[in-house]
Amino acid sequence: MTDFYLNERVMKIKGNIDETDRLIDEYRPFIASVVEKHIGRFVEYGIDDELSIALMAFHEAVEKYEISRGNFLTFARTTIKHRLVDYYRKERKILPAAYLENSPDDEDSGYRDPTAEKSAEKFDESQIAEFRRLEILEIKKELSHWGITFADVARCSPRHESTKKAYLKAAEFAAGNPEVLKIIKTKRYLPVDKIVSVTKLPRKTVERGRNYIIAAVLILSGDYQYIREYVTWR
Numbered sequence: 365m366t367d368f369y370l371n372e373r374v375m376k377i378k379g380n381i382d383e384t385d386r387l388i389d390e391y392r393p394f395i396a397s398v399v400e401k402h403i404g405r406f407v408e409y410g411i412d413d414e415l416s417i418a419l420m421a422f423h424e425a426v427e428k429y430e431i432s433r434g435n436f437l438t439f440a441r442t443t444i445k446h447r448l449v450d451y452y453r454k455e456r457k458i459l460p461a462a463y464l465e466n467s468p469d470d471e472d473s474g475y476r477d478p479t480a481e482k483s484a485e486k487f488d489e490s491q492i493a494e495f496r497r498l499e500i501l502e503i504k505k506e507l508s509h510w511g512i513t514f515a516d517v518a519r520c521s522p523r524h525e526s527t528k529k530a531y532l533k534a535a536e537f538a539a540g541n542p543e544v545l546k547i548i549k550t551k552r553y554l555p556v557d558k559i560v561s562v563t564k565l566p567r568k569t570v571e572r573g574r575n576y577i578i579a580a581v582l583i584l585s586g587d588y589q590y591i592r593e594y595v596t597w598r
Contacts, residue, residue, distance in 0.1 A: 370436055370437065371429075371431060371435065371436045373387070374387070374426055374429050374436045375429070375430075375431060377426065378426060378427055378429070379427075384423060384426050384427075387426065388419060388422055388423060388426075391422065391440075392409065392419075394437070394440075395415070395418045395419060395422050395444065396409070396415060396418075398418065398440075398441050398444045398445070399412075399414050399415055399418045399444070399448065402444075402445055402448055403448070413451075414448060414451070417444075417447050417448055417451045418444045418447070418448065420447070421440075421443045421444040421446070421447035421448075422440055422443070422444060424443055424447070425439055425440040425443040425444070426440075428443070428587065430549065432506075432549040432550065433506075433586070434502075434505060434506065434509075438502070439587075442498060442499075442502060442587065443587060445495060445498065446495060446587065446589065449492065449495055492590060495590045496590040496591055499588045499589075499590050499591045500591060502588070503579065503582060503583060503586070503588060503591065506582055506586070507578075507579060507582070509552065510552055510578060512575050512578065512579070516575045517575050517576050517579045519575070520572060520573050520574070520575050520576045521576055522573065522576065527569070527573070530565050530566075530569050530570075530573070531569075531573045531576055531577055531580065532580065532595070533563050533565060534559050534563055534565055534569075534570055534573070534577050535577050535580035535581050535584060535595065536584065537559060537562060537563050538554075538555075538559060538577070538581045539580075539581045539584040539585040541562075543558075544558055544559070545581070545585055548578070548581055549585075554570075554574055554577065554578055556570050556571060556574075580595045583595050
């Protein structure tokens with residue numbers, strides 16, 4: 365199955381439970397492969413919780429996918445990895461308890477194995493760093509469809525707080541307005557007139573920050589939870 369055919373198929377079956385379940389069944393080997401590469405061990409359906417998380421993530425990817433996001437399998441892979449990281453981050457809160465001796469004295473004293481805590485923390489940080497790297501690669505690819513590079517974004521990067529706030533105001537408006545966002549996603553141009561008329565920002569400000577605002581809109585409206593912090597300055 366070609367990437368194009370799969371992308372189109374996913375768009376057609378969104379909201380159709382039976383067709384979505386059929387697609388998930390077909391791609392169970394792919395889902396298992398993503399999980400195994402991520403956690404570094406063999407997994408088996410019906411036994412490993414990670415696969416249940418991944419199945420739900422694949423379903424989520426089907427529902428959230430848009431052609432503008434690029435290849436569906438790339439999007440699904442990223443979504444699965446994000447949900448696995450979320451799963452491990454939540455599990456980390458109770459992970460130290462698994463290392464405790466079954467001793468009432470230890471439990472009463474509130475003892476926690478510092479080695480276990482450090483190991484969990486190191487795992488958490490390394491996974492977040494890896495996902496941040498993957499998101500950077502993904503936004504780089506998405507920007508390339510606009511003919512925009514990171515260097516282009518950097519050149520119009522705001523140097524003053526007032527400019528940062530102006531760019532963020534424009535980006536938040538565009539990302540939160542369905543009509544404007546649709547124009548940006550489908551026609552790949554920034555509707556400056558619409559942004560200026562609603563936000564009352566100076567036209568020159570929006571035009572100068574075009575590339576930066578576009579990057580911010582794509583991040584704010586996309587599945588970029590680990591690099592979104594670099595856009596939301598407030």
